[in-house]
Amino acid sequence: MEYLLTGFATALSWQNLLYCLIGVTFGMLVGVLPGLGPSAGTAVLLPLTFGMEPISAIIMLSGIYYGAMYGGTITSVLINTPGEAASAITCLDGYPLAQQGRAGTALGVAGIGSFFGGTVAIIGLAFIGPPLAKLALKFGPPEFFALMVLGMTMVIGLMGKSVLRGLIAAFIGLNLAIIGMDPLTGTVRFAFGVEELSNGLDFIPLVMGMFGLSEIILCLEDEMKAETPPKVRGLLPRREEWGPVTKAIMRGTGIGFLVGLLPGTNSVIPTIMSYSLERKLAKDPSRFGKGAIEGVASPETANNAYCGAALIPLFTLGIPSSPTVAILLGAFIMHGLQPGPQLFSKNPDFVWAVIASMFVGNLILLFMNLPMAGFWAKMLMVPYKLLFPIVLAVAIVGSYSVNNSMFDVGAMILFGILGYFLKKVEIPLAPVVLTFVLGRLIEDSLLQSLTLFRGDFTLIFSRPIAGTLLVLSLLIFVASVIAGLKNKKGALASDVEM
């Protein structure tokens, strides 16, 4: 409690409040504007944090992450186009509500649900985080290796329509991660005489290319029209709607929170699950798809609860559960912080300030959404043909600023083109980025384990936790392959790049 109060004191300093405000505002913009997801948005803003204090930097970047979840709703409701993938399901009932002149109610309920879901998840992070981190402190290199393999297996198993394509993506990321110096002997690998490669590939050009540039290229293929949104009036539901809405928000919070704890999931999964549940529980399921307010409340709550809960594996185990969280992990490392069990004990000021800032950020977002929904709706009138050159210019300079080198700009462009073609053949990009971030950590823990076991890998199974996690990974992998062969992965395995 004392740490949390100190965290609030840090988060409420004018400087951090400003960064939180910038973060959530940019996140809202990312969510509202088409063609720019939370991953690309966070990646584009990452270089701007180089000169900042780590606390301020992570406060700002986290703000983009959860801010985008609020922003994505607006486009779903007003113009039937999700600003980001997690809001896609909101179109089903949000847009019909807007057509009935109840856009304000849909946005209001989404705002309240998002605030509630997000806040409960952060409370969960504050309470579950420390004991989980304490438990993880007992982990040695074999346990961490097994844990990361489990995380990776879940990513491969759950993301993408095909396990094979997920595997290819994951191994591309791992192979890219090992370019550069060997962690034990310092031998430079795969540099081919290029000086810039001797320290390995940088994370920012890779993410900016894969998520930013490839997304720009894809958007250029379509029509680039600006939309005129309808007017937003009356933000609260009718009296008789409060009961079902409250229950839907509660259920959405539970689903979002639980799914967020699992590595390899994405924010679309809890939204689909919560929408399906609401439909099943409804007295009259035929209302869904025609403007049922619970169809907006529950998924919108779920995606924000998911966002907060997804930070628990990152803060306690150092395992990113989604690409945007992987970018946050990259940001942690860039600022000299190592996410994982020691974060709570070594950097308590940092952890609790970030957690406190999320409470503050959610409150800011509630105010930004309820009275200002109409203002954000006007952002839809910014044409993409004007927006994408700005994003491109910032992405180029952002990549350059990592090492002040044009090599990184070239790498960003190369990864952008690679990402574009991979998307075209439905190889998901999320596992590439996730495994790229984890690659070095996996190699470190594997080599340390092998040194410990004098080269005998099978001894890893003599450690109960590590052995159990590896067996679990194997079972998940086999189950994913079987599900893939039977083509039962369905909607949960949509190739979402969040």
Added chain:
Amino acid sequence: MNNAALWIGLVILAFAGVLFQQSTTYQYFGRFGPGPGLFPLWLSGTLGVITLIYIINSYRHKIVTFAAILPKGTGRIRVVSLFAALIVFLVAIRFTGYTVASTIMLFILLVREYKWYKSLAIAAAISVVVFYVFRGILDVPLPVNPFGF
């Protein structure tokens, strides 16, 4: 030969092959523990094997052609313009500095959407603002020409 998955698979396979060949030149296991070649050898080898399966699969299932996945008409022109603009930018920046190279790049992208003078004005405005923010405020030493921009 118009199988897109095959060609993309071949590129990945070539990447895996190069890494695998290089991995064999590094020590696999030394006196004191695993060498720098151990992890890369397994990773590149596995990537190679799964990519081979992917390539074989690309023939067994419905073949995805380049014509089916690449854009047509205006979309194609826009995408090609973007690639061209990026190449021009990479070449020009060595001689012209950031602001001019960025203005040229953005002009190429915008000129199809707006009148030429509007495109030029928007391109120059974006470039100048980005230059000012990164060089002036964030101290990023962007490449400049002899005139300092």
